[in-house]
Amino acid sequence: MARAVVVNAAQLASYSQTKQALLDSGYFGDDILCHFCASMISGLVTTAASMPVDIVKTRIQSMRMIDGKPEYKNGLEVLLRVVKNEGFFSLWKGFTPYYARLGPHTVLTFIFLEQMNRLYKTRVMDR
Numbered sequence: 609m610a611r612a613v614v615v616n617a618a619q620l621a622s623y624s625q626t627k628q629a630l631l632d633s634g635y636f637g638d639d640i641l642c643h644f645c646a647s648m649i650s651g652l653v654t655t656a657a658s659m660p661v662d663i664v665k666t667r668i669q670s671m672r673m674i675d676g677k678p679e680y681k682n683g684l685e686v687l688l689r690v691v692k693n694e695g696f697f698s699l700w701k702g703f704t705p706y707y708a709r710l711g712p713h714t715v716l717t718f719i720f721l722e723q724m725n726r727l728y729k730t731r732v733m734d735r
Contacts, residue, residue, distance in 0.1 A: 610661050610664075610665075610683070611658055611661045611662055611665055614657055614658045614661050615654055615657075615658045615710075617657075618650075618653055618654040618657040618658060619650055619651075619654045619714055619717070622649065622650040622653035622654065623646055623647060623650035623714075623718055626645075626646040626649045626650055626653075627642060627643070627646035630642050630645060630646055640719060640722075640723075643718055643719050643722045644715060644719065646718070647714050647715040647717070647718040647719065648711060648714075648715060650714050650718065651707060651710050651711035651712075651713075651714035651715065652707065652711070654710060654714060655703060655706050655707040655710050655711070656700065656703075658710075659699060659700050659702075659703065659706060660687065660699040660700070662706070663686075663687075663690060663698075663699055663701075664683045664686045664687055664690075665683075667680065667686045667690070668680060668683065668686060687699075
């Protein structure tokens with residue numbers, strides 16, 4: 609659940625902010641190129657924000673029982689142990705394949721959203 613919250617918050621906030629920054633730059637119009645660029649950047653932000661949570665989720669899902677006790681007590685312990693034993697940047701291990709999966713998903717999501725919004729505005733709102 610925490611991962612879903614982080615992914616959705618990062619995607620929505622970063623897409624809106626990036627799209628507005630691109631439009632304000634004067635180099636982009638409100639078209640599919642702007643939507644594509646904003647969603648690619650949003651995918652990068654979302655990947656960076658959600659990977660630590662995803663690492664914790666994966667470690668909890670695959671934890672072992674040691675002497676009848678779970679390997680970790682909670683997500684915070686997982687996070688602290690990973691940073692202590694593997695280093696801070698290990699929280700982003702596998703960034704490229706993760707972005708290769710999340711990037712296209714983000715692009716398709718926001719391009720479809722923008723196209724549906726455009727159709728709604730022209731077909732329904734302009735009546």
